[in-house]
Amino acid sequence: MISLVISWLNFFLAILLLPPLILSLIRKTKARLQNRVGPSWFQPIYDWSKLCRKDETLSSTLTWIFRGSAALNFILVLLLALFLPWISFKPSFTGDDIFLAIYVLALARFFSLLASLDSGSAFGGFAASREATLSLLVEPAFMLALVALGINARSSSLSAIFSYSTDANNQVVCFLAGTGILLSSLVELSRMPIDDPTTHLELTMVHEAMILEASGRNLLLVEVSYALKMTVLLGLSAQCFIHALQANIVCPKLLLVILSYLGILGLAALVGLIEGLTVKLHWRKDPEFIAYALTMSLLACFISIGQGATFK
């Protein structure tokens, strides 16, 4: 009973703490690489509380889709955070199915695309077109990475996948699938080699141009759900790596908790590092980057189906 309470508390702590922490960690890493001090560690929280207090400006072209989709996206990401095992001490719910997760993400995307088309602005339209293209290309990579994990565990439930005992073979699958998930998350979250979140030119943006019309609390919901989505996706990837590690090291529960936190933070630092060191790819080169993600997922798939198969 007490352990259940502790795990719930721990979970809520992670859900509340990690999203802003990740954002500021990325900014800090990037700033340090550029020899700047960077904004304060609490900057995301300051920003969010300011947005919460501000009035909202709406375009008269907008329909209910625009604000409805902000609310919907937030709830969907929250659902994913509750259902998916992105951190090892998650209270258990049924519904951590791979395909459900992918399609819930797709539902969120469906509505955010509509929201950006809603204003009738050219920026929103072009951004939606790009976002749809990128997510369409990355969909197989993300799906196959998760499927590769599932085949070894013979289950489509992610909790079952991460509690499945590991051997050397599964270790490689986990590692490759984790990389596949990480690379596709970069695309899904419009991070650096694909999209520059700090760019100033609307025409080159993807994600930022989509939310150009959002302001006030609407923007707050968009930003918070983005941060939470990033936490969950990086968390999934980190869990894959941790799971790969478990084949060699026997992990007590406390160590797993610490590793989960460290994993997410480490990946966030990695994202910051990539952002500091690389430049945004030309739009036409993006499919090539996505091909890396797909290759990782395919490799993971090949290894996982090779186990116990006959070559006939």
Added chain:
Amino acid sequence: MFMFQHLNFSATTFAIAILFWSIQVLTSLLYGKKCRHDISAFVFLVPSALLLLSAISAWLQPSIHFASNSILMIGTEVLSMKLDLLSSLFLFLLAAIGSCTSIFSLSYLPHLKDHLHPGHYWSALSLFMLSMSMLLVSANALSFLVFWELMALSSFALIASEHQKHKVRDAAVVYLTATRIATACLTAGFVLMFSVVHSWDFSAWSFSRTNLLPALLIAVGLCIKSGLWPFHLWLPYAYTAAPSPVSAIMSGVMTKLSLYAAIRILVNGGVDSLIIIGLFLVLGLISAFWGLLFALVQQDLKKLLAYSSIENLGIIFCGLGLALLARRLNIPDAACLALTACIFQTFNHGFFKPLLFLCAGTIDVAANTRDLSQLGGLARRLPFTMICFLLGSIALCALPPLNGFASKWLLYTALFHQAWESPQIFVRALCLVWIGTLGLVGGLAIFCFTRAIGITFLGNARSSAAGNADELGKSSRIAQAILASACVLIGLASPFVAQHIQTIACVSLKIPVPHASPFQLPLATVTLFSVLAIAFLYAFFLNASKIRMFNTWDCGFGALSARTQIGSLSFTQPIARIFSPILRYKLLIEINGKDRRHFPESIQTEAQTISVLETKVYLPILAFIRRAAGLFAKIQAGSIHLYLLYLCITLALLIIVGAYL
């Protein structure tokens, strides 16, 4: 008319419905131009409702056999019928879509007054429904063929209902050609099968390894009729040309009947040849991908829906192929999952695609165009149609919690099970390729339908007609509402529906029926909580802050016009460029003016996509047939002496051939 082995409720209601329709066929013809749409639609509703009752009550009983009296004989065969679970599911779909479209017709058809001959339309529609319902209960191949043919001809008449238009005539001819070829294949297959088994009864047919050819012919015939790649050409033409209620019935039910036939004949007959399995799997996958890829670049809303139908049929036939493969490899649970997914997807598509077609019909009449580049901003003019179209699109993109998701999930799970349970690495890899491609297709669907909704309903109106559009009548909204709520309800009740469809699948595959439902995700509760949470968030968090209304961000250049929005062609440009080898996509830009670089006077852009299949394969074949027909035309000189000579020669030849054989 019928002699029942057990006189029961569902058979009686079925017979009355058929009788009603046969009467309507005749009376509509008699009334001709004086036939009124509102009365006909109400009359049409009665047999549809009866059929619905019959389908529901048939569900509760074991299968019913009934045979006609000796008056209704086809050759030497008695017209025998069988109403079992499989046919009752499809009958239910047929009756539901039939009733909804007839309700919709009430406010839709009067707008087509000038073009449509009401008597012809209603008699063809009644005949269409009659033949489809008789097809679904036919237990022997001969009556099946007769009603198959009636269905094809009556749908041809329906497609041609606005035959004053040149395009419609062309479409009708294309459709007629495709359906003739399909029937030819089926007939050949049936006759070959009869020569092996010596029975026309479907239940006596079993396709062992030796009679591959009839099975293959039947499979190909069904593929053509359902419009799988590369036989999909007739589909976009036919659906665009037909009035919306007809396209709704055709896409929702008629193309599904080939799947019904495939299950009834091929799955029940125990087909396990790798060629047929491969045919379904490969053609299904290509159709799924190809259909959506071409749907992406369509400008006509109905054509877009038609192409996405190709995708859905592709997915359905993938499921069928997978079920056959799993049965061959002796993995019963994967086979059961796959066939359940296949039937469930058919059932779901039967609801959301007619819904989308009806919405497209509303838009067509309300805005006077289906061209995406003329639409926009309809969310304010047609708010109700927008919600229906949105729900239909969510279901079509297989997004939770609507009905499309459950069947897509089952298909993924079936592939997934097969990927770990089958021992051969080749099959495992195949399943993964299928999962990955279906994921890509899912992404394409989202792209395609966010485009359709975004360009049609959101933003500003691109033409004055779209800016002044109005909802049709109450009845069109009722029909849309029924179908949309069906999508939601089936989605929320998907564990229950999936379990029932699983029963059908297992009976067809002749494997024991599992007790648990194959779909056990807690969609309904999660949806309920999420909807409450979203409403709460919207009302008490978003609406609590002060709102200022202003225009869309215009970079300080002044008000944006409708032309500064993203167009339907520009929206697909990135993806069309990536897949340009398949789409043959070209962007033609023409800039004119004295100083073209700095002060262009006119800029014209045009995007071009060519269907290679059409231009490089079908057109040459057509040209060849034309040439050959031109040669043969010379024989027909119109002289009776010559024709008598032909008769004599033919007779002589036949006698010689007959003597030697």
